[in-house]
Amino acid sequence: MSAPNSKATILVVDDSASTLELVKRILSVEGFGVLTSQSVKDAVLLLKERLVDLVITDLKMPEIGGLDLVRHVRENCKDTEIMMITGYATIEGAVEAVKAGAEEYVAKPFTDDELLDAVQRSLTKLQAKRSAGEHSKPRNPCYGMLGESEPMLKVYELIARIAATTATVLISGESGTGKELVARAIHYGGPRSAAPFVPVNCGGIPEGLLESELFGHMRGAFTGATTTRAGFFQTADGGTIFLDEISETSLAMQTKLLRVLQEKETYMVGSNRATKVDVRILAATNKDLASLVRQGTFREDLFYRLNVINIVVPPLRTRGTDILLLASAFARKFAEEMGMKPPKLSENAASAFLRYSWPGNVRELQNLIHRLVVMGDGQTIEASDLPDYMRFAVATEKGLTRTLAEVEKEHILLVLESVHGNKTEASRILGIDRKTLREKVK
Numbered sequence: 001m002s003a004p005n006s007k008a009t010i011l012v013v014d015d016s017a018s019t020l021e022l023v024k025r026i027l028s029v030e031g032f033g034v035l036t037s038q039s040v041k042d043a044v045l046l047l048k049e050r051l052v053d054l055v056i057t058d059l060k061m062p063e064i065g066g067l068d069l070v071r072h073v074r075e076n077c078k079d080t081e082i083m084m085i086t087g088y089a090t091i092e093g094a095v096e097a098v099k100a101g102a103e104e105y106v107a108k109p110f111t112d113d114e115l116l117d118a119v120q121r122s123l124t125k126l127q128a129k130r131s132a133g134e135h136s137k138p139r140n141p142c143y144g145m146l147g148e149s150e151p152m153l154k155v156y157e158l159i160a161r162i163a164a165t166t167a168t169v170l171i172s173g174e175s176g177t178g179k180e181l182v183a184r185a186i187h188y189g190g191p192r193s194a195a196p197f198v199p200v201n202c203g204g205i206p207e208g209l210l211e212s213e214l215f216g217h218m219r220g221a222f223t224g225a226t227t228t229r230a231g232f233f234q235t236a237d238g239g240t241i242f243l244d245e246i247s248e249t250s251l252a253m254q255t256k257l258l259r260v261l262q263e264k265e266t267y268m269v270g271s272n273r274a275t276k277v278d279v280r281i282l283a284a285t286n287k288d289l290a291s292l293v294r295q296g297t298f299r300e301d302l303f304y305r306l307n308v309i310n311i312v313v314p315p316l317r318t319r320g321t322d323i324l325l326l327a328s329a330f331a332r333k334f335a336e337e338m339g340m341k342p343p344k345l346s347e348n349a350a351s352a353f354l355r356y357s358w359p360g361n362v363r364e365l366q367n368l369i370h371r372l373v374v375m376g377d378g379q380t381i382e383a384s385d386l387p388d389y390m391r392f393a394v395a396t397e398k399g400l401t402r403t404l405a406e407v408e409k410e411h412i413l414l415v416l417e418s419v420h421g422n423k424t425e426a427s428r429i430l431g432i433d434r435k436t437l438r439e440k441v442k
Contacts, residue, residue: 007164008053008123009033009193013043013069014085015061019108023056023085026112027119033194040064044072051188052080054122059086079130081122085110145181146329147322151314155182158311163189168261170246170306171284173313175425176363179284180244182313187240192280195239198232203245210253212269221270233266236279246283246306247292254299261305281306316358316365323353326362330369331381343376348383356390359429360419367420389414412440 010032012023020036027034035050037043040061046052055073057066070082083104104118145152162169163186171179180199187197205213212221216231232241249257260266261281265274283306292298316323327345335342345353358364372381383391412430419425427437 007031007033007191009035009051010054010056010119011035011037011043011046011050011052012056013037013040013061013066014058015039016058019058019085023115026115030116032119033191035194040066040069040072043069047073047077047080049184049188050193051185052077053126054081054083054119056083056085056119059084079126081126083118083122085115145178145185146326147319148325149314149319149322151318152322155311155313158309159185159189162186162309164191166280168280168306168308169282169311170289170309171282171311171313172289173284173286174315174361175286176361177313177315178362179286179313180242182311183240183242183282183284186282187242187280190280192239196236197240197242198236199242199244200232201244203248207250207253210249211256215256215266216268218268218270221268225270228268231266231268233260233277233279234275237277238279240280240282243281243283245285247285247287247289247298251297251299254302258299258302258305261302316361317356321354323358323365324350326365327353327369330366331373334370334373338373340373341379343373343379343381346380346382349381349386352383352386352390359415359425360422364419387417389418408440412437416441 010027012020012027012034013036014020014023015038017038020038024034024036035046035052037046040057041064043055043057047055055069055077057069059066066084066086070084073080073082083106085106085108104122106114106118145156147153159182169183169186171182173179183199184197187193200214202210212225212229212231214231214233216229216234217225219225219228243257260277260279263274264278265276267274289298289303289307293300293303316326324345328342331344332342353365360367368387372385376385412426415426415429416423419429423434423437423441427434430437432440
């Protein structure tokens with residue numbers, strides 16, 4: 001049979017390896033993307049990372065049973081349908097599964113058609129819900145992305161339009177805006193979702209090691225290369241590689257990356273034999289690559305190869321009440337980790353959050369909320385709990401008698417404090433280079 005929604009992603013959870021293999025074979029033949037897990041714990045971790053349309057779970061499993069997984073999916077993944085399969089079929093079990101939230105209940109042993117019919121019914125229900133607008137908002141929570149502001153809705157729309165393509169995407173935006181989350185959303189929202197997503201921080205790997213890390217190396221290629229080792233491109237074969245901070249690569253490395261984009265093949269260090277790779281490339285930068293091209297520090301041909309589609313992730317200061325939405329989500333997350341009730345922002349604290357410019361973007365907000373939850377002693381975050389640079393203060397003693405140097409010093413110190421001493425980020429905000437900032441700090 002030809003099942004509808006054949007590009008849907010299905011997670012199969014069963015402690016029996018033979019059952020997993022059987023179900024995977026049946027579904028794969030029909031064109032579904034299939035993920036498997038032998039425990040509920042691993043399944044929950046997969047659901048945090050990947051977009052799943054349907055979960056098929058066994059009822060009886062060690063440690064944590066299928067009913068608990070059904071309840072977890074129902075309360076945490078609103079846009080995911082659930083099926084249950086079991087070798088212990090009873091009327092009571094079926095009733096309990098349906099009450100917990102399972103849409104379909106299939107008894108073992110089942111035929112291929114019985115399984116596929118149940119899958120078809122589940123996906124048809126899911127499609128009907130989406131068409132009716134029950135979940136008309138973008139499915140961003142499955143990717144860890146939150147936001148309802150106009151700039152973010154545009155980002156979600158772009159992700160939805162390009163996820164199913166194979167186009168190379170350049171994701172640009174300030175540090176801390178969530179560029180990797182966008183890359184993950186593109187990968188897990190597309191046909192490669194069951195294959196690896198491999199993030200690489202190009203700026204965090206020394207230049208001398210980057211080629212080996214990306215393309216792998218042969219045994220004896222250099223001192224210390226005692227074994228042949230695959231690189232990130234080979235690891236990502238069939239899936240997606242995410243090259244973060246692509247602007248930090250050297251011109252020599254850019255030439256090698258250009259060859260990969262053009263020829264779809266890599267050369268391991270120490271080898272003259274090409275290895276074909278099927279990899280979608282997503283890249284990210286917090287710098288203006290067009291400006292770097294003009295300066296001669298970034299290859300123009302590579303820039304145009306990467307910039308097939310550009311997604312600009314908006315800075316937090318432009319996202320309005322998304323700031324409060326994210327603050328609330330982070331407060332719940334960290335409070336749950338500590339086994340406590342999440343604190344709420346007072347009206348004055350919320351106003352301070354909306355006034356602040358958030359130079360460190362979502363990353364800064366997350367770190368601040370974490371600190372406030374850990375250090376807080378009540379159920380409300382007051383304005384007085386916030387750092388000095390976020391609070392309003394009447395400048396009684398400052399007046400107009402201070403020198404320009406005094407004003408400059410105070411501003412530099414405030415910016416440094418807001419980015420937790422990160423001089424690169426501070427120099428970007430201040431509009432000066434790091435050398436000038438170091439001199440002024442002295």
